[in-house]
Each structure stands twice: as C-alpha cells, then as structure tokens.
Amino acid sequence: MKDSDASTNVNETQSARNFLIRSAKKSPQLILGIALTGFVVTITVVSFFWTPWDPININVEKRLLSPSFSHWFGTDRLGRDLLSQIMVGGQNTLYVTLVSTLIGVVFGTSLGLAAAGSGPRWGVIFTRISDIGIALPSILIALVLATTLGPGRLSVIVAISFWFVPVTARVVVGPARQILSLDFVEAAMTHGRSRMYILFRQVLPNIAPIVIVQTSMMLAAGILIEASLSFLGVGAQPPTTSWGKILMDSQSLVQEAPYYTLLPGSFVVITVLGFNLLGDGLAVLLDPQQSQKGVA
Amino acid sequence: MPLVTASNLKFRYATSGPWIIDNVSLSIDSGTSVGIVGESGSGKSTIIRILSGLLTAQEGEVTVEGKNLGEWSREAPRELRRFGQLVFQSPSRSFDPRMRLRRALSEPIRALEKRVPDAGELALWISRVGLSPEILDRYPHQLSGGQLQRVSLARAMSIKPQILYADEPTSSLDVSVQAQVLNLLMALRADLGLTLVLVSHDLAIVGRLCERVIVMSRGKVVEEGTTVDILTNPQHEYTIGLVKAAKAVSLKLTI
Amino acid sequence: MFEIKNLRISIAGRTLVKIDHLAAAPGERLGLVGESGSGKTLTVLSILGLLPTMMKVEGSITFAGQELLGRSENDLAKIRGRDIAMVFQDPGRSLNPTMKIGRQAGETLRLHSDLSKSEIKQKVLELMHGVQLQDPEKLVSRYPHELSGGQQQRVMIAMAIACKPRLLIADEPTTALDVTVQQGVLKLLLQLSQESGMAMVFVSHNLGVVQVVSERIAVMHNGEIVELGPTAQILNSPSAAYTKELIGSNPSIPDAQELSRLLGTRFPTGKGV
Numbered sequence: 001m002k003d004s005d006a007s008t009n010v011n012e013t014q015s016a017r018n019f020l021i022r023s024a025k026k027s028p029q030l031i032l033g034i035a036l037t038g039f040v041v042t043i044t045v046v047s048f049f050w051t052p053w054d055p056i057n058i059n060v061e062k063r064l065l066s067p068s069f070s071h072w073f074g075t076d077r078l079g080r081d082l083l084s085q086i087m088v089g090g091q092n093t094l095y096v097t098l099v100s101t102l103i104g105v106v107f108g109t110s111l112g113l114a115a116a117g118s119g120p121r122w123g124v125i126f127t128r129i130s131d132i133g134i135a136l137p138s139i140l141i142a143l144v145l146a147t148t149l150g151p152g153r154l155s156v157i158v159a160i161s162f163w164f165v166p167v168t169a170r171v172v173v174g175p176a177r178q179i180l181s182l183d184f185v186e187a188a189m190t191h192g193r194s195r196m197y198i199l200f201r202q203v204l205p206n207i208a209p210i211v212i213v214q215t216s217m218m219l220a221a222g223i224l225i226e227a228s229l230s231f232l233g234v235g236a237q238p239p240t241t242s243w244g245k246i247l248m249d250s251q252s253l254v255q256e257a258p259y260y261t262l263l264p265g266s267f268v269v270i271t272v273l274g275f276n277l278l279g280d281g282l283a284v285l286l287d288p289q290q291s292q293k294g295v296a
Numbered sequence: 297m298p299l300v301t302a303s304n305l306k307f308r309y310a311t312s313g314p315w316i317i318d319n320v321s322l323s324i325d326s327g328t329s330v331g332i333v334g335e336s337g338s339g340k341s342t343i344i345r346i347l348s349g350l351l352t353a354q355e356g357e358v359t360v361e362g363k364n365l366g367e368w369s370r371e372a373p374r375e376l377r378r379f380g381q382l383v384f385q386s387p388s389r390s391f392d393p394r395m396r397l398r399r400a401l402s403e404p405i406r407a408l409e410k411r412v413p414d415a416g417e418l419a420l421w422i423s424r425v426g427l428s429p430e431i432l433d434r435y436p437h438q439l440s441g442g443q444l445q446r447v448s449l450a451r452a453m454s455i456k457p458q459i460l461y462a463d464e465p466t467s468s469l470d471v472s473v474q475a476q477v478l479n480l481l482m483a484l485r486a487d488l489g490l491t492l493v494l495v496s497h498d499l500a501i502v503g504r505l506c507e508r509v510i511v512m513s514r515g516k517v518v519e520e521g522t523t524v525d526i527l528t529n530p531q532h533e534y535t536i537g538l539v540k541a542a543k544a545v546s547l548k549l550t551i
Numbered sequence: 552m553f554e555i556k557n558l559r560i561s562i563a564g565r566t567l568v569k570i571d572h573l574a575a576a577p578g579e580r581l582g583l584v585g586e587s588g589s590g591k592t593l594t595v596l597s598i599l600g601l602l603p604t605m606m607k608v609e610g611s612i613t614f615a616g617q618e619l620l621g622r623s624e625n626d627l628a629k630i631r632g633r634d635i636a637m638v639f640q641d642p643g644r645s646l647n648p649t650m651k652i653g654r655q656a657g658e659t660l661r662l663h664s665d666l667s668k669s670e671i672k673q674k675v676l677e678l679m680h681g682v683q684l685q686d687p688e689k690l691v692s693r694y695p696h697e698l699s700g701g702q703q704q705r706v707m708i709a710m711a712i713a714c715k716p717r718l719l720i721a722d723e724p725t726t727a728l729d730v731t732v733q734q735g736v737l738k739l740l741l742q743l744s745q746e747s748g749m750a751m752v753f754v755s756h757n758l759g760v761v762q763v764v765s766e767r768i769a770v771m772h773n774g775e776i777v778e779l780g781p782t783a784q785i786l787n788s789p790s791a792a793y794t795k796e797l798i799g800s801n802p803s804i805p806d807a808q809e810l811s812r813l814l815g816t817r818f819p820t821g822k823g824v
Contacts, residue, residue, distance in 0.1 A: 335729035
C-alpha cells in the first residue's frame with residue numbers, strides 16, 4: 001500500500017514537471033510572459049513592504065542625480081529616489097489596470113454571452129450600443145469624467161472600464177454565437193438544460209481561450225491608458241504616483257536626464273509586453289485538443 | 297394510437313422570411329418507426345426540432361400523448377424531455393469538446409433526474425451500444441465518427457425516452473460504419489419498444505428501417521404512406537421523381 | 552490515356568498510397584471507389600501534380616506517353632485545364648464568390664486559347680447550353696451564390712470541358728447535391744464523355760453513384776487497390792473481401808419482395824401501444 005502511494009506521488013511530481021517542460025517547449029511566449037509580468041508584479045508587491053528610499057522624501061539638494069550606487073535609478077526633480085518612485089508607482093498602475101480589466105471581463109463577457117443567447121432583435125440593439133461604446137475614445141471619456149467626478153484613480157477606472165466592457169462583449173459575441181450553433185448545444189437543450197447553464201457552463205468554457213487572450217490584451221491596454229491619463233494629469237494625483245505621472249514630470253527634462261524618462265517608460269513597455277506574451281502563451285496552452293495531444 | 301401529432305404547423309426563422317414549415321400536419325403512432333424524407337430545403341430537419349420542442353412554431357399545434365406542448369410546459373416540463381431526444385448528423389459537433397465522454401453521457405440524467413449516475417449505470421449503457429467503458433475517460437476528438445455516434449445513441453437512450461428523433465444519423469459516416477450504426481439503432485428500438493422518427497435524404501435507409509414514410513418538399517408534406525406503397529407505387533410527382541433518382545444509383549446487382 | 556506505375560505517396564515516412572499499376576485507355580470511364588482515408592483523392596491529385604508539397608511522391612505517371620511526375624509547375628500549368636481537367640466536390644466552395652459566372656467560366660479559355668473576348672463570351676454561352684443550363688444569357692451575369700448547387704456544378708463542368716480536355720477527373724462531384732439533382736449531373740457527365748470521347752476518372756465513396764458512369768471500377772482501401780475490373784464483374788462477382796463488404800453495406804432500395812420480408816422481421820410491434 002505504502003509503496004504504491006509513494007510511487008504515485010513520485011509519478012505525480014514527475015508528470016507535473018514533464019507537463020511544465022512540455023508547456024515551455026510548446027509555448028515559450030508563456031514563459032517569457034510569466035517572467036516579465038512576474039518581475040514587475042514582484043517588485044510592486046515588495047514596494048508595499050520596503051523600498052530602497054522613502055519615496056516621498058523630498059530632498060531638493062539631491063535633485064536629478066544620475067543613476068549611482070546609492071540611487072540605482074537616480075533621483076527625480078524633487079530629489080526623490082526614482083527606483084522607489086517607480087516601485088510605488090507600479091502599485092497604482094497595476095491596481096487600476098487590474099480592477100478595470102476585472103470589470104471589463106466580468107461584465108463584458110456576461111453582456112456578450114447574453115447578447116449571443118438572445119434573439120435577433122436584441123442582437124441588433126446590442127450591436128448598436130456596443131458600437132457607440134467602442135467608438136468613444138477612452139481618453140476623452142476620462143477627461144470628461146475627470147471634470148465631473150474630479151481627477152484621480154476612480155475616474156480613470158470608470159473611464160477604462162467604460163471602454164473595456166463593450167470591447168470585450170463584442171469580442172465574445174461572435175465566437176459565442178458560433179458555439180451556440182453547434183449541435184451539442186441543441187443536445188443540452190433536449191436534456192432540459194436552462195439557457196443560463198448552456199451559456200455559462202458550455203459556451204463560456206469553449207470560448208475561454210478568447211476571453212483569456214482578451215483579458216491579457218486589456219491588462220496591457222489598461223497600463224497604457226492609465227499611464228497616458230496620468231501623463232495628462234488626470235490620473236494619479238500627488239502624493240500618489242504612477243508611471244504615467246513620473247513620465248509627465250520628466251518630459252521636459254528628457255535631454256538633461258534621459259534616465260528619468262527611459263526608466264519608467266521601460267517599465268511600461270516591459271509590463272505591456274509581458275501581459276501580451278502571457279495571453280498568447282496561455283491561448284496556445286488552453287486549446288484542449290492541443291494540450292491533450294501534448295500531455296497524454 | 298398517436299404518440300405525437302402536429303396540426304397545421306407553420307414556422308420560419310426571420311419575421312418576414314419564407315415559411316420553412318408551411319402548413320404541415322402529421323401523426324406518429326406509438327411504437328412505429330417513421331421515416332421523413334426530403335431534399336435540402338424540404339424542412340425535414342426543422343420539423344423534428346419542432347416536434348421535439350427545440351423550436352416553437354409560429355402557428356399550429358403539437359400534441360404529445362394527447363396534451364399540447366403548452367400544457368406540458370405548464371404541468372410537467374421535464375417529463376416532456378422524454379419525448380424530445382435527438383441524435384444528430386454530425387457526431388463531432390454533437391459533443392462539447394471540453395467535456396469528457398463520461399460527463400457528456402451523464403448529462404441527460406443529471407439534468408432530468410437531478411442525480412449523478414454511478415459508474416455501473418454508465419458502463420451498462422456504453423456496452424449496450426457496443427463500446428467498452430474505458431472510452432468514457434476520453435474526449436470526443438479521440439473517438440471516430442462511428443464510435444461517437446454510438447455514444448450519442450447511448451446518451452439519448454439513457455433517460456429511457458419514449459420516442460427518438462434521428463436526424464441523418466449516418467450521413468457523415470463511412471459506408472462500412474453506417475450499417476453498424478443503423479443495425480444498432482434497430483436493435484435498441486426492438487429492445488426498448490421505442491418509437492423512432494428517422495430523417496434522411498436516403499430512401500434506401502428509410503426503406504429498410506421504417507414502416508411509414510412521410511415525404512417532404514419545400515416545407516410541405518407531399519405524400520405519406522406505408523413504405524411499401526411509397527416505394528413501389530408512389531403517387532405524387534415529386535415522390536415519383538425521388539424514387540426514380542434513388543433507384544438510378546442503386547447497385548444494379550443481377551444476383 | 553494515362554498510366555500509373557509504382558506510385559508511392561508518403562508523408563513523414565508513412566506511406567499513404569501504394570499503387571503498382573492503374574491505367575485508363577483514351578475515352579474510357581474509370582471509377583475509383585473507396586472510403587475516407589482510402590487514398591483515392593490523393594491518387595487523382597497526384598496525376599495533376601496538386602499534392603501538398605510536404606508529401607513525397609515516387610513512381611511514374613504518364614499521360615499520353617509523357618511523364619508527369621517531376622515536371623515543372625509551368626509545364627503542368629499548361630496541361631491543367633487544357634488536357635486534363637478536374638471537377639471538385641463542393642461547387643459552392645470551388646467557385647469564386649466575388650466573380651460573375653460568365654467571367655469565371657471563361658477562365659480556362661482565356662488561359663489556354665487565343666480567342667478574343669467576344670469569342671470567349673460566345674463559347675461560354677455554348678458551353679453552358681451544352682451542360683443543360685437554362686437561360687445561360689441570364690446566368691452569366693449572376694454570382695455563384697445566386698445559383699443552386701446543381702447549377703453551380705454544371706458551371707464547374709462547363710469550365711472543365713471548355714478546352715476539350717482529353718481526361719476529366721471528377722472527385723465526388725455529386726456528393727454535395729440532392730439525389731434528384733445528382734441524377735441529372737451523372738447523366739450529363741456520361742453523355743459528355745460518350746459524345747466527345749473524353750476519358751473520365753470518377754472518384755466517389757458511393758459505389759452506387761460510381762457504377763452509373765463507369766465502365767471499369769477500381770476499389771481502394773488503405774491506400775491500395777484491392778480490386779479492379781469491369782463494373783458488372785465488380786458488382787456481381789467481387790473477389791476481394793473489402794469489395795464484398797462495400798457492396799453489402801451499400802443499401803439499395805428494397806423492392807416489393809424484400810419489403811415484405813423486412814416487414815415480417817424488422818418491424819417489431821411497439822411495446823406500450
């Protein structure tokens with residue numbers, strides 16, 4: 001008895017390792033994506049507990065120092081350690097994109113599924129409304145919201161979500177309709193399954209790869225939009241900081257202190273790239289036919 | 297004794313499109329096997345979806361065991377599912393690609409009887425259709441068309457339906473596999489006293505499996521009668537043409 | 552007309568088709584029957600050099616005495632459409648949905664002949680008459696989706712015979728059509744071959760359809776020819792086990808005698824009446 005338990009444990013860990021190795025081979029994007037996003041997320045999480053310097057410690061004498069041993073990323077225009085700023089800025093940026101994406105995915109997918117599962121009349125109404133939602137640029141919406149709600153994180157989240165929801169819904173509707181036209185959906189209906197069950201237990205799992213890729217796209221887009229809005233002064237308000245805000249501060253100093261723009265900018269690039277690769281990698285892995293052939 | 301009847305059914309998809317089902321009335325007796333033949337656009341696939349409750353006709357009435365569908369959905373909507381099981385043409389599209397066959401096979405029982413069938417029950421149904429229980433752990437894409445169609449039959453039969461609608465069940469299969477599946481269908485029917493409605497464009501299949509034939513064209517019933525009558529003495533012009541065309545590609549065996 | 556010798560088609564080391572010898576005389580109608588995976592489509596595609604590049608082809612395929620395997624794309628392009636023509640299964644997918652019928656039908660003529668535009672137009676109308684299409688003058692300005700399946704297939708056939716090919720290969724030409732329409736198309740193919748002396752290879756999984764047009768039938772299974780002979784012989788005295796299986800599982804319409812026999816045994820009275 002015990003022997004077989006031990007051997008199954010060994011087999012399980014072995015097959016888990018084999019699975020990871022095979023996944024890596026099939027989808028190097030996934031590994032790279034995990035690495036990049038993991039890096040950024042780790043740094044951000046660490047910033048909750050520790051940063052090299054106190055990020056809000058203004059020390060005008062030390063302003064605009066180039067990267068050195070004591071300040072790895074140099075200092076900003078007010079003498080604050082740039083690395084600490086970027087680490088803490090990540091908190092805001094990631095939070096905003098995570099929340100907006102969550103709202104976008106949950107409501108957008110539900111909306112898309114509902115539209116796919118409803119009759120032609122509702123379908124047309126849905127298309128028109130989502131057309132409007134997509135056509136309005138999020139940045140403009142954000143600026144409008146900023147004037148009414150006041151600038152800050154909330155406005156940014158609302159603005160981004162306002163755009164994410166119809167975009168996701170649109171992405172979901174087509175594939176959902178396709179799945180709904182397949183015979184196994186009719187079969188489920190003959191078994192007496194409710195419409196909700198079919199939409200969420202049969203259609204959704206079958207469009208999961210699409211939703212996941214869409215999620216990663218939105219995470220990436222959210223970073224960019226948040227950075228842009230903060231850059232325009234609509235997003236994070238001091239003392240909160242974000243990468244976009246740092247870019248706003250540094251834009252006039254590009255020639256004097258190039259590191260001041262390049263470093264936060266690079267973080268934006270790395271994070272956006274990381275999320276995109278993550279999405280691509282997951283999509284490859286999640287196709288059941290592909291993964292079955294690989295793992296079995 | 298009629299099990300299912302349809303009176304003056306009219307159905308269309310768009311609100312102002314052509315009538316796919318154009319004033320169709322028919323009746324299916326308990327315990328019989330009835331074939332519905334027609335070519336593309338005849339409405340044969342649509343009519344069984346209306347009879348089984350998947351689609352709702354805009355006009356007309358369907359009764360099952362004397363009660364119309366409206367009464368059924370008020371009084372016993374779940375029981376109605378025993379009169380609405382289908383086997384579809386394309387085996388690969390009949391199954392959720394993400395569900396293992398074990399789960400797929402237990403779906404009707406889960407949904408209707410609100411219980412999870414045990415392994416023994418599933419194994420019984422799988423062996424009844426000539427497959428070994430180990431395929432239950434597989435995914436649909438790992439089985440051949442013929443095997444999947446057998447699982448499809450097992451799935452439909454698992455809730456002991458009174459009537460089974462088969463929509464071109466063998467058209468997508470290789471010829472050598474078709475006969476096996478059709479024989480299985482007939483064996484199950486004999487064992488369980490099932491009423492069978494078989495939709496096909498192939499008169500040969502209908503001729504061998506069905507006692508009665510309903511001929512459809514462009515949404516209307518053109519002719520109906522016993523298989524013998526329809527095949528040996530068709531009356532309507534369309535039926536005559538259909539039988540002639542089918543005979544033309546019949547194997548001219550001189551034995 | 553053509554002769555296949557020692558044909559081996561393989562992919563990644565796996566042999567898909569293995570034919571030692573298959574030939575057709577000029578004007579002969581040869582039927583090629585087999586199920587999916589039998590290799591019948593690959594075989595005919597190899598005659599025209601239309602196999603996917605990842606497949607390896609060895610052996611010899613001669614047409615009118617000339618070797619086809621290994622010829623350059625340019626040479627083959629000259630032969631395709633002019634000397635050897637092909638009709639495929641689903642006309643709806645073989646026709647360009649954005650091109651009017653008239654223009655498409657004239658394609659092969661434009662490519663292989665020196666006729667002027669107006670001459671081609673005239674020829675197209677003649678061809679469409681020849682394939683028994685009604686009102687060709689109206690049809691030429693229509694788009695494929697405006698035609699029925701049967702009409703589309705007749706257009707395909709018209710295109711195929713436009714340059715009077717010496718060999719026509721038809722791969723499941725009637726499988727996607729209704730049975731009443733099928734009858735007409737089969738009759739047409741038979742007639743065309745008989746009138747013009749065009750050789751024909753008719754490929755199908757349906758033995759019943761193949762026997763209508765073929766003088767000889769080759770039965771394929773797992774990439775090999777298991778039996779070859781005159782149609783009557785194949786149907787009435789098959790020697791290969793697979794052929795017998797194929798005949799047995801091809802349901803024919805039961806006649807009155809068989810029907811009464813079936814009534815007695817096959818139709819149990821339903822329980823629970």
